[in-house]
Amino acid sequence: MKPIRRQRLILIILMVAGIGTAVGFALKSFNENLMYFFSTTDVLAGKAPKDALFRLGGMVVKGSVQRPGDGLTVHFKLTDFSKEVAVEYTGILPDLFREGQGIVANGKLDGRGVFIAEEVLAKHDENYMPPEVKASLKKQVEGK
Amino acid sequence: MFLIPDPVGRFFHRMASPPHFYALTEKLMPWLVAIFLILLACGLYGGLYLAPPDYQQGDSYRIIYIHVPSAWMSLFIYVMMALAGAIGLIWRIKLAEIVAISSASVGASFTFIALVTGSLWGKPMWGTWWVWDARLTSELVLLFLYLGVIGLYNAIDDKRTASKAVAILALVGVVNIPIIHYSVEWWSTLHQGPTVTKMDKPSIHVSMLVPLLLMAVAFKFYYLIAMLQRTRLELLQRERTANWVKKMVLEQKL
Numbered sequence: 001m002k003p004i005r006r007q008r009l010i011l012i013i014l015m016v017a018g019i020g021t022a023v024g025f026a027l028k029s030f031n032e033n034l035m036y037f038f039s040t041t042d043v044l045a046g047k048a049p050k051d052a053l054f055r056l057g058g059m060v061v062k063g064s065v066q067r068p069g070d071g072l073t074v075h076f077k078l079t080d081f082s083k084e085v086a087v088e089y090t091g092i093l094p095d096l097f098r099e100g101q102g103i104v105a106n107g108k109l110d111g112r113g114v115f116i117a118e119e120v121l122a123k124h125d126e127n128y129m130p131p132e133v134k135a136s137l138k139k140q141v142e143g144k
Numbered sequence: 145m146f147l148i149p150d151p152v153g154r155f156f157h158r159m160a161s162p163p164h165f166y167a168l169t170e171k172l173m174p175w176l177v178a179i180f181l182i183l184l185a186c187g188l189y190g191g192l193y194l195a196p197p198d199y200q201q202g203d204s205y206r207i208i209y210i211h212v213p214s215a216w217m218s219l220f221i222y223v224m225m226a227l228a229g230a231i232g233l234i235w236r237i238k239l240a241e242i243v244a245i246s247s248a249s250v251g252a253s254f255t256f257i258a259l260v261t262g263s264l265w266g267k268p269m270w271g272t273w274w275v276w277d278a279r280l281t282s283e284l285v286l287l288f289l290y291l292g293v294i295g296l297y298n299a300i301d302d303k304r305t306a307s308k309a310v311a312i313l314a315l316v317g318v319v320n321i322p323i324i325h326y327s328v329e330w331w332s333t334l335h336q337g338p339t340v341t342k343m344d345k346p347s348i349h350v351s352m353l354v355p356l357l358l359m360a361v362a363f364k365f366y367y368l369i370a371m372l373q374r375t376r377l378e379l380l381q382r383e384r385t386a387n388w389v390k391k392m393v394l395e396q397k398l
Binding site for chain 2: 001005008009012015016019020023027031034035036037039057093094095096097104119120121122123124125126127128129130131132133134135
């Protein structure tokens with residue numbers, strides 16, 4: 001390699017490495033703000049903002065979905081498999097909302113520690129399989 | 145002798161000779177198109193007809209056969225563009241500069257397709273067209289990077305200067321590529337985690353995975369075809385006063 005080309009190559013490597021380091025530090029310091037939602041444990045530990053809208057993510061606890069009255073109001077519990085938070089929502093739920101499914105709700109905590117959601121989004125997981133495979137998986141789990 | 149051995153450099157210089165490249169790609173093109181069409185037909189038939197519906201999403205998951213390969217291509221093409229740009233900067237190879245700028249619009253299109261198909265799927269599945277989570281935002285930044293590259297190239301009249309400026313912009317933007325890929329692991333996002341591109345076994349049933357991979361390879365061939373056609377055109381334009389172009393015109397090969 002000719003010296004001038006070597007120089008340019010080193011310059012480019014240094015530039016990319018420098019920008020990479022700078023962006024790395026920037027992202028590290030903004031880490032908290034880049035989280036799209038708080039977990040239920042964060043909320044119970046008081047990390048979530050009080051009196052302000054924030055997003056809460058977690059799995060819908062099996063058997064916790066209740067519809068008091070015949071309106072659109074739904075009560076359910078969210079969990080991150082260590083702590084649970086009760087959620088109340090009035091509105092139409094997305095297709096993928098079901099028990100055991102991950103969701104992200106936008107809203108705020110009321111005085112009783114119940115999360116009043118204004119919007120509920122379903123968080124799809126990364127698993128894709130035919131219904132028959134799911135059924136046989138379920139059978140295996142139940143058999144154990 | 146340092147970093148890149150001389151014989152490799154010489155090989156690239158010979159490959160990058162415009163008349164040689166123009167003749168070679170002309171011969172390759174029908175083959176590339178044939179392979180692309182076969183792969184696309186197999187992938188679409190497998191994905192839309194043979195693959196079973198998903199246990200949760202039913203048939204609407206089938207959008208992954210467009211969305212996922214497009215998103216992969218948006219990252220792959222960006223890396224190709226930045227690499228070609230770097231080669232152009234270091235060795236001043238005209239062809240590498242042209243490959244870089246010819247990749248930009250193809251990459252921008254794939255990024256756009258990934259964003260639109262994701263949005264169309266997001267409305268029924270998530271319950272929203274768009275959220276500002278780390279994955280979606282960083283992919284949108286990628287689209288703006290592509291558009292910036294295209295805009296910058298067209299803003300500078302001298303195409304050799306334009307190519308240098310574009311290569312530097314592309315190299316600066318490379319930092320966004322790992323951010324897009326790892327965003328779903330580093331931060332909590334509404335977008336799901338990786339299904340195929342992870343160390344673990346893919347969490348997708350094999351009957352659904354095979355058409356997805358076929359589509360991914362088909363899209364790679366599409367990129368090659370579109371990029372090479374654009375490169376040939378740009379090459380002719382830049383070399384319009386060169387002898388090999390004049391000769392070809394006189395022999396009525398054009």
